[in-house]
Structure formats: structure tokens, C-alpha cells
Amino acid sequence: SSELTQDPAVSVALGQTVRITCQGDSLRSFYATWYQQKPGQAPVLVMFGKNNRPSGVPDRFSGSSSGNTASLTITGAQAEDEAEYYCNSRDSSGHHVVFGGGTKLTVL
Amino acid sequence: QVQLQESGPGLVKPSQTLSLTCTVSGGSISSGSYYWSWIRQPAGKGLEWIGRIYTSGSTNYTPSLKSRVTISADTSKNQFSLKLSSVTAADTAVYYCARGSWLQESFDSWGQGTLVTVSS
Numbered sequence: 001s002s003e004l005t006q007d008p009a010v011s012v013a014l015g016q017t018v019r020i021t022c023q024g025d026s027l028r029s030f031y032a033t034w035y036q037q038k039p040g041q042a043p044v045l046v047m048f049g050k051n052n053r054p055s056g057v058p059d060r061f062s063g064s065s066s067g068n069t070a071s072l073t074i075t076g077a078q079a080e081d082e083a084e085y086y087c088n089s090r091d092s093s094g095h096h097v098v099f100g101g102g103t104k105l106t107v108l
Numbered sequence: 109q110v111q112l113q114e115s116g117p118g119l120v121k122p123s124q125t126l127s128l129t130c131t132v133s134g135g136s137i138s139s140g141s142y143y144w145s146w147i148r149q150p151a152g153k154g155l156e157w158i159g160r161i162y163t164s165g166s167t168n169y170t171p172s173l174k175s176r177v178t179i180s181a182d183t184s185k186n187q188f189s190l191k192l193s194s195v196t197a198a199d200t201a202v203y204y205c206a207r208g209s210w211l212q213e214s215f216d217s218w219g220q221g222t223l224v225t226v227s228s
Binding site (some may be wrong): 033043045095097100101 | 157169171204213214216
């Protein structure tokens with residue numbers, strides 16, 4: 001089992017706000033990073049650090065963290081946001097990389 | 109814009125060694141700002157980090173695969189490689205190479221992925 005825990009599936013109505021969470025002890029010390037993966041494609045970085053979006057990622061994506069939980073929030077979800085979302089960070093030792101199990105986001 | 113491309117056999121027999129190469133273009137694997145990783149994804153499942161190589165040549169592997177994994181780099185060809193020994197059907201997956209950023213603590217560029225099937 002992963003050291004980072006994500007809800008397997010989340011749904012949101014078109015245009016509404018959704019929060020995708022990632023829990024793990026290492027998140028008390030390290031930031032989570034978020035990736036979006038659409039079927040048949042490689043993951044794409046969408047959020048890193050405290051709340052940083054790579055160039056090209058819409059500003060409806062934002063990140064936050066509290067205690068052992070990191071969150072990726074999509075404000076005004078669009079149909080193209082339907083995808084699998086993965087968080088990653090370090091493991092509890094701090095020396096290795098781990099991924100969460102992924103959250104499948106459905107936009108209704 | 110850096111680009112990564114995986115290459116290697118798509119079919120490997122059980123107990124043999126899986127070997128993949130990632131060719132990097134648009135940037136040097138010798139850049140100290142980055143490290144270079146392999147990540148895999150079995151069909152319908154999540155991402156699993158395999159390991160990484162730093163520009164110093166030192167490596168770091170996920171504990172569950174450490175005894176079977178070797179990652180190396182050829183700076184003259186701007187490539188890095190993965191070897192996974194004693195494979196079983198459980199190693200069947202899409203294998204991605206990716207660039208890791210020290211500053212961002214993230215994988216900011218990925219290859220398209222290559223499917224490796226372990227079967228006799």
C-alpha cells in the first residue's frame with residue numbers, strides 16, 4: 001500500500017468546485033506535487049510546491065496543505081479536467097519518491 | 109523544451125532482464141538542476157516510482173525493487189537506462205522515463221511511455 005492515500009474517485013458537476021486530497025505523514029514535512037493523467041497519455045505536472053502552477057496550467061487549479069493532508073482544488077471544473085489525478089512526495093524516510101494511488105475525477 | 113523518449117523490447121521472458129533506454133533531447137542529462145527517473149504503471153493501476161540517477165552518477169531506488177534494479181547513464185549519448193532483473197508477470201507495465209527537478213521537487217517532463225509485457 002502507498003504511503004500517500006487518495007480517494008479512488010471523486011465527481012463534480014460542470015462549473016462547480018472540487019477538492020482532491022492526498023494524505024500521508026510525510027506531507028507534514030514535504031510538499032505534495034500533483035499530476036493529471038488522461039487515458040493513454042503520460043502524466044502531466046499541474047501543481048508543485050506550496051501553490052505553484054507550471055506554465056500552461058489554468059488558474060482554476062490551486063494547491064494547499066494542512067497537517068498531513070495536501071489538496072488540489074479545481075474551481076469551476078471543466079469537461080477537459082476529467083482525468084486521473086496523482087499526488088507524489090517523499091516517503092517517510094525522506095529518501096525515496098512515492099505516489100498516491102490516484103483519484104479518478106468525473107465531471108458530470 | 110526537453111523531450112524524453114523510451115526505447116527497448118516490448119516483450120521480455122520471465123526470469124530475464126528488462127532493459128530500457130531513455131533518450132533525452134533539448135537538454136543535457138548532465139545539468140545539475142535535474143535528476144532522471146524511471147516510473148512504471150501496470151494496466152489500470154497507479155504510478156510506481158522505480159528509481160533515479162543524479163548527475164553525479166549516484167542512484168536511489170525504491171526499496172521494494174532495489175535488489176533487482178540498476179539505473180545508469182551515458183552522458184555522451186545523453187541517455188539513461190533501466191535494467192530490471194528476474195522479471196515476472198507482475199513487472200508488466202507501461203514504463204515512463206521522467207526528468208525530476210530539484211527546485212520544484214517534481215517530475216516536470218515525461219516520456220510517452222513504453223509497454224513492456226513479461227510473457228513466455
